[in-house]
Amino acid sequence: MRYRSTRGELTAHSPNFSDILLAGLADDGGLYMPEFWPQISPQTLRDWRRLSYPDLAAEVISLFTAGSIDLATLRTMTHDAYKHFDHAAVAPLSEVEQDLYALELFHGPTLAFKDMAMQMLGRLFDHVLTERNQNVTIVGATSGDTGSAAIEACRGRERLSVVILHPKGRTSEVQRRQMTSVLDDNILNIAVDGDFDTCQDIVKAMFADKAFRDDVSLSAVNSINWARIAAQIPYYIRAALALGAPDREVSFSVPTGNFGNVLAAWAAKQMGLPIKRLCIGSNRNDILTRFLVDNDMSVRKVEPSLSPSMDIQVSSNFERLLFELLDQDPVRCATIMKDFRQTGRMAVPQDAWMRMKESFDGMTLSDEQTSAAMRKFYAESLYLADPHSTIGLAVGKEFKEPGIPMVAAATAHPAKFPDAVKAATGLDPKLPPHLADLFEREERFDSLGNELATIQQAVRDHMKRK
Numbered sequence: 001m002r003y004r005s006t007r008g009e010l011t012a013h014s015p016n017f018s019d020i021l022l023a024g025l026a027d028d029g030g031l032y033m034p035e036f037w038p039q040i041s042p043q044t045l046r047d048w049r050r051l052s053y054p055d056l057a058a059e060v061i062s063l064f065t066a067g068s069i070d071l072a073t074l075r076t077m078t079h080d081a082y083k084h085f086d087h088a089a090v091a092p093l094s095e096v097e098q099d100l101y102a103l104e105l106f107h108g109p110t111l112a113f114k115d116m117a118m119q120m121l122g123r124l125f126d127h128v129l130t131e132r133n134q135n136v137t138i139v140g141a142t143s144g145d146t147g148s149a150a151i152e153a154c155r156g157r158e159r160l161s162v163v164i165l166h167p168k169g170r171t172s173e174v175q176r177r178q179m180t181s182v183l184d185d186n187i188l189n190i191a192v193d194g195d196f197d198t199c200q201d202i203v204k205a206m207f208a209d210k211a212f213r214d215d216v217s218l219s220a221v222n223s224i225n226w227a228r229i230a231a232q233i234p235y236y237i238r239a240a241l242a243l244g245a246p247d248r249e250v251s252f253s254v255p256t257g258n259f260g261n262v263l264a265a266w267a268a269k270q271m272g273l274p275i276k277r278l279c280i281g282s283n284r285n286d287i288l289t290r291f292l293v294d295n296d297m298s299v300r301k302v303e304p305s306l307s308p309s310m311d312i313q314v315s316s317n318f319e320r321l322l323f324e325l326l327d328q329d330p331v332r333c334a335t336i337m338k339d340f341r342q343t344g345r346m347a348v349p350q351d352a353w354m355r356m357k358e359s360f361d362g363m364t365l366s367d368e369q370t371s372a373a374m375r376k377f378y379a380e381s382l383y384l385a386d387p388h389s390t391i392g393l394a395v396g397k398e399f400k401e402p403g404i405p406m407v408a409a410a411t412a413h414p415a416k417f418p419d420a421v422k423a424a425t426g427l428d429p430k431l432p433p434h435l436a437d438l439f440e441r442e443e444r445f446d447s448l449g450n451e452l453a454t455i456q457q458a459v460r461d462h463m464k465r466k
């Protein structure tokens, strides 16, 4: 399997899975896509019903690693990656009401769905770097969930030096402590004076500095990395199989920010999973639902909400879907994306937009509607959901059709957002046992202001710590 950029052609030198794992973004600024969609026959899907989650995940991911990582190696990794999840099914389905299910993706170490892919990503990096005898420095900015998932996945892996920038005083205490209480010496947390955008700008400036990039072998684990999308496809397949696929259709509802999670569901559909509808849930930062309803993809200011992991205006993974909607035309895709960058408004051709509407629905919930829905799901079904998962459930309930199971991605544990849960329901969600002492743990982070040069020096020193 080879990969091409959404802004370039497939050539004799196109990279394989291991190459794009380390590269992240393509050199032309585009996102990597597989050269074709692997097809899974109905009979294979039926055979996969009896596989455990790790075995199924290895089968699915192997379709994208052909020629670089074999199935047996992947199986070792998936068994290792998911063995610390605190539910035997890894990603269990819970029936909330008739035909409406929660697919719980928050049973990993940091209580958010990012663990599902990140736990695999850490192991994939380790494997490829060992094979190539290389080391890299992973730098990332986080508003909360991504940073802790990356740190948990990479801790103790000596070929990986990890530096995570978070906005000082602006993450929740649970989120900060999940990052700063990891004391392994390959992890460096930096508190930056500013907001998430300040952190993000510093990371972008580091990637734009070629000398620096080469000096520290810079790499990234953000959600544009194709390996993360690949590792998110198995749970959609598994949920659909549990509900009768391939002999029955299933729909999904996904609370969406960067469009990575729902893109994995869409990929599963391209691979042969019978998915009827894909529903996108937004908070007040509703660029995607405005687009679906009115073909209006125009950037506005990011506003804080009860579901901070979806407080995003530019959904970076949307470029992948756009590329497909444009019949994989890299020239048109590059032009539209460059104009979007300049004007803040994406001019998607009418026919491409209509094709998106053939598979997708979208809906926005305000904070008030989110709290009310959380209260209602708890009162009527005794199902306690965090604000992100609540949006997924509420949107799924809106679009569900009789006789077709609607599966909502539950993307965070309620204890990760205790204030919002308490305000809506009066309940105090408890952290699971492995995090029960989180508030007593020692923390370590450096407060380094917001000067690029200072932070670059800290990254260099961290990389050369040995």
Ligand SMILES: *Cc1c(COP(=O)(O)O)cnc(C)c1O
Pocket (backbone or CB within 6 Å): 112, 113, 114, 145, 146, 223, 255, 256, 257, 258, 259, 260, 261, 262, 309, 310, 388, 411, 412
């Ligand atoms: C990251 C995240 C999302 C959004 O997922 P995308 O792949 O960015 O669309 C939703 N909920 C939670 C809890 C998250 O951490």
